Amino acid sequence: MSAIADTSLDPSASQAKVAQGSPSPGAKTVPGANLDPIFKAALYGCGALVLILLCSIVVLLFYGGWPALAHFGPSFYWSAAWNPVTEKFGAAVMIYGTLFTGFLALLIALPMSFGIAFFLTEIAPQSVRRPIGIAIQLLAAVPSIIFGMWGSLIVAPILASTIYPPIISVLSHVPVLGYLFKGPTNGAGMLTAGIILALMIIPFITAMFVEILESVPAMLKESAYGVGATTYEVFRNVSVPYGRTALVGAVMLGFGRALGETMAVTFVIGNANRISASLFSSGATIASTIANEFPDAPAGSLRSQSLLELGFVLFVISFIVLAISRMLVRTNAK
Template sequence: MSAIVDSSRDTASVADAARGSPSPQAKRVPGAAFDPIFKALLYICSGLILVLLLSIVILLFWGGWPALSHFGPSFYWSTVWNPVTEKFGAGVMIYGTLFTGFLSLLIALPMSFGIAFFLTEIAPLSIRKPVGMAIQLLAAVPSIIFGMWGVAAIIPLMANYIQPFLKLVFGHVPVVSYLFAGATSGFGMLTAAVILAFMVIPFITAMFVEILEAVPPMLKESAYGVGCTTFEVFRNVSVPYGRTALVGATMLGFGRALGETMAVTYVIGNANRISASLFSSGATIASTIANEFPDAPAGSLRNQSLMELGFVLFVISFIVLAISRMLIKSGVK
């Protein structure tokens, strides 16, 4: 009879658990009363991130709206930026931001692929760890340090050796001569792109390594089994398998390059003009804001134009990062 009673109690406990009713033992778990408080704190912390993001968007949009209303849509492609006459346009800054970003990717991608190939396919474990740690340390270097290094080391190198060499070799080639025209001062778009390339290489390389290590070993071993070399396995197996994610990682590095400020400000020359020459000075959205925002009175048309520049940079960065996350998510299974 007691066995039947115990069985019926067990059955009732199972039924209560199925209905979501806590058992008497669960009610007596120490700290269970704090679970709702802990969950509420987690919701608050997550909500603060959304509130912060939304407040930034509203601040930039609302602060720049008067300038956009004053100049109209031509603000986005106008190349005039004159605080004296209070005529402002974002064309030069948008061009400089996108141009230096794309140029930095052209420099960074081959190096990132080479480092990732070395770390995933060639380097022994005793070398892989120090090199991987060095990449992580390079990613932690502040932007202003890169700017100081650019002024002290890269600009003299560009002015005395690299720019004169490029002008001597390509300056008389009809198709590309316009890219290497002008004075070889060391400052300019090419120097800014070189600095940006060194800044984004650690991020792109780290993601490349993670993507390439996700390739199933069976695919690579099968390729080795039919006589493929290490480079052929990398080119025909590893890269095609993670192609979409690799493109997404590249876009993520591009988004990182778009928002860099101090390093670019030090070496780009900060001139409000558009030129096809890689040696010419220019400006980016971030460098213009860094240079002029402290001197722009609050509520002035100049301040409002800078706020609109910030909103444009936010939109561009958001689009690039959203595309990169979509590609990475679809490429890594």
């Protein structure tokens, strides 16, 4: 008993117990404290999973398409041949169609997105702003295949019968630029694909434009109004310059979305393996070619390997566009 009493009354012994991690009599145990390392490990695992998935996709595309690149050499990227019968494959037509339709979509969507964003942030009352904002979000949620069906069954016939013929008859004889407006009027072609893509990326770009313009400090805008600037002058000289870099980043993100679109373009582009400068000619994109031909390509054949190499090219193009956009947005944030 005396030994136990001496130990319990000895200060050094109690300090040794505290040093060993024994809880003090008045300390409270935090619930879940022992689970914190497991929680951190799970978070690290989630982050690593994203990198693993990305790397696995890149490796799959590169490894699967390497035999085609080794067979055709670097000329695969600028060759316009695509003939499954003779097994001659090249990516030039698809790369051209992807970039051309993407730029057409930007040319159409950019002014419309600016106009909608300007209306929502500077002119529209709150009672009107909310319904239009909800409509934009709903439009962004429409599946791409619905856009493709709508474009093929409604938009393309209307364009072919009403819009394209007068444009061709008037502008096809213009010097220098006339070749852009020569071609068939069946409705399926590059311009139709660009219009459908523009309608698909307008909600995406507009939503980002609205957020960027609403982040402009009110003090800057009120100061401009105070010296007599009009609404348009405030928008042009204050709001747009303030978020210029982020606006460009939003445009690049929209462009990246247009580059990878598949089903909507497949319905309306015509799916012809040729390069033409005409806005009305049929063409093909990387995504539409993969969607059309991959189910029929035998596994391990030169055709399937060429399609995988096309997928790798599309990945590289999209990565470059998105990397530039993120760099611009980050520069604006600093």
